[in-house]
Amino acid sequence: MNINATGLDYKELNEMLRSVRGACNINDCLGQRFIAAGISDKTITISGIPGNALGAYLNGAKLEVMGNAQDAVGDTMNDGTIVIHGNVGDAVGYAMRGGRIYVQGNAGYRAGIHMKAYKEKQPALVIGGKAGSFLGEYQAGGIIIVLGLADNDKPIVGNFPTTGMHGGKMFLRSECKGIHFPHQVHTHLADESEMEEIAHYLRRFCFYFGHDLKELLDHPFTVVMPDSRNPYRQMYVAN
C-alpha cells in the first residue's frame, strides 16, 4: 500500500499506518514525527524526510528511509530494523534495547546514549559516516559501530565519547589517535575474533548501502570497552 503523506499530520499518518497490513510505502514525507511509534509487524519504506522520533519504541517492524532522518531515530527501540539511506540527527538509538539501526551517512550528537542489552536482546547501531560528540554516553550494552566513511577530515567521533560507559562494546574504524577517551574505558585494536563479532553487521551494511566488505576491512578497528560494570561503586559512604 502507498500513503502519500502530503497534508497529513503525524496522528493521521500513524492511524493510517496502523490500519495497513504488511508492506507500506510512505511518499512525500515532510517532517511528520513519531512515524511507526511502537509498531511491530510491518515493512515501511519512506521517501522524503521523516520528522523526529522515527520508530520510537519500535517493536519489530522494518523501516527504510530513502533519505535523511532527523533527531531521536529509534528512541527506546525494542526490536526491528531501521535503515537510513542518508544522515541522522541527534540522539539516534537513545536507550535502544534491541533491534538494529543502520545509517549510511553521519550521525549527530549523542548517538547510542544509554543503549542496553540483556541476554539475547543485543541492539546494534551502525553508523557509516562519522559520529558527533557524546557518542555512546552511559552505554550499558549492545554494539555501536562507526565506520568513518565520509569525505571530510573530521575525526571519526566528536568530543567526549563513551563517558559513563559501563557495558557493551564500541567499534571505531580508525586508530583513534588524538581522540580522548575517559579513564573508565580501555581501548585496543580489534583482533580476529572481535572482528568476527561484528562481521554480520558489516555484511548487512554492505548489503544495504552497496559497499564492498574489503573496503571496510582496509582500516584497523579500535574496540572501546568499559573497565567496570559498577563505575560508581566506590563513590559513596553510608550515612
Added chain:
Amino acid sequence: MVEHFIYPEFEVERNKDRCIACRVCERQCANEVHRFDPELGVMVADETKCVNCQRCVSLCPTRALKIVKSDCRLRENANWSDETIKEIYKQANSGGVLLSSMGNPKPLPVYWDKILINASQVTNPPIDPLREPMETKVFLGKKPKSVKRDENGDIVTEITPQLELSMPVMFSAMSYGSISYNAHASLARAATELGICYNTGEGGLHEDFYIYGPNTVVQVASGRFGVHKDYLEAAAAVEIKMGQGAKPGIGGHLPGAKIVGDVSRTRMIPEGSDAISPAPHHDIYSIEDLRQLVYSLKEATEYKKPIIVKVAAVHNIAAIASGIARSGADIIAIDGFRGGTGAAPTRIRDNVGIPIELALASVDQRLRDEGIRNNVSLVVGGSVRSAADVVKAVALGADAVYVATAALLAMGCHLCRTCQSGKCNWGIATQRPDLVKRLNPDIGSRRLVNLMDAWRHEIKELMGGMGINSIESLRGNRLMLRGVGLTAKELEILGISHAGE
C-alpha cells in the same frame, strides 16, 4: 591511615532475666548484630552494625530486647552537632559522598502542621458521612473548557483519557529493585482492591504484575529501564519522571548488587551491572523536547492513556509547571523536598528543593492565573502523612496525592533509613530471598487496604465537617484553610488567611 572510631549510634539493651537465648534475634538480624556465645551461654551484640530497625525487638518472644539511642555523644555545640562531626569523620575515613535513605529529616517547617481546617457551625450544617453519600472519586486528566451539546441537548463528551481513582490517593513510584517482589505484589493488589493506582518507578514491570495493569502507573525515566510497547500498553497511565523530591537534579544508581534474578530481567540489564539513570533525559532540553516525549508516548499508546510528568518541587516550580501544562501532558506530579528515596546523596536530600505545600499553592495559582488549570490535573507528594494532609493538599489545589513512606510503614517499614544497604529486615528494600519472604503479600496488601480505608473514612469526616460532600467541591477551596504561626509572605504564597481572620 587510622580511621576515626565512630561510637555506635544505638545500643542493644538485653534484659538478662528475660532472655532465654532462643536466638530468634540472631536469625532475624540481616545486619548480624546478635550472636550466641557458646562459651558463656549468652547472647551478645555487636552494636556497630545496628540500624535500629526494631526487627529483633518486635520478634523477641520474651520482650527481652530494647534498642536505645546511645547517650555517648561527642562534645557538641550549637554549630557542630554530633551528627555533623560524625559526617566529617565518615568522609575523612572514606573519601565518599554521603548516601542516605528516606526523606529529609531536618527540622525545616512542615506547613501541613501550620494549616488548620474549617468546620461548619450553625449555618451550612455539617454532613454526617455515616448517613449521607460522600463522593471521594476523582478523575485525573485534561478537562474540557466548556460543555458541548448536540441538537437534542445531550452532552457530547470528547474527553481525553482519564485516570479514575476511588479516592484522591495513589501509591507513588518505588521501583522493583529498590523494593522487593513481595512489596510490589502488596502494592499492586492493594491498589486494585482499593480502585486506586500504584506506580512501577523506573524498574520495569514484572511479568506477574501485568494483570494489575488497570491499576498501574508505569514510569519512563532517563534510564528507560524496562520500557517497551507491552509495558506501556499494560498501564493505566504513563509517567515521565523528570525529577524526584528527595534528589532534584540528579539521577539514580541502583547498585549492581541489587540487579539479580528477576530484577535484572525486568530492567533488561545484565546481572551485577549498575543500573544508572542519568540526571537529565538526554533528549530533553526544553519544553518542546518534553512535548516530543509526551507525544511519542501518546502515539505509541494510541492516545488511550493519560501522560503524567513528574518533577521535583524547586524554586521556579510555577513557571516549570506552566510549561508542562502546555506540553500536552495530562497530569503534573510534583514531589516535595521531604519525599522519600531508596538512596540519595545526603547533601542533596537535605538541602535541595522546596516544601510541597508552597509549591502546590503557587503552581495551582499560576495555572489559574494563566487560564490553563483545566489542561492538567495536579498530583502532589513529598510527605503526605495522613488523611488531614490529603484534605489540606486538595484544598490547596491538588487533584490527588502520592504517598509512599506511609505505604511502606503500613507494610512493616520501621523507618530505620538504611534502604541503601539492601539488608531490609522487613523484606521491603531488599532482594535477598530469605528477607523478601518475610513480607507476606496477603498481609502487606491487607494492611495497605486497611490504611487507605481508614484514610477514606477520615477524609469523609473532615469533608462532612466542612459541609462538603464531594472532593470536587473541596479542590482549591482555600477558604477552608487557615494558617497558624505563619508570616504574611507564607500566607500570601499559600493563598490562605491567618487563623482568626
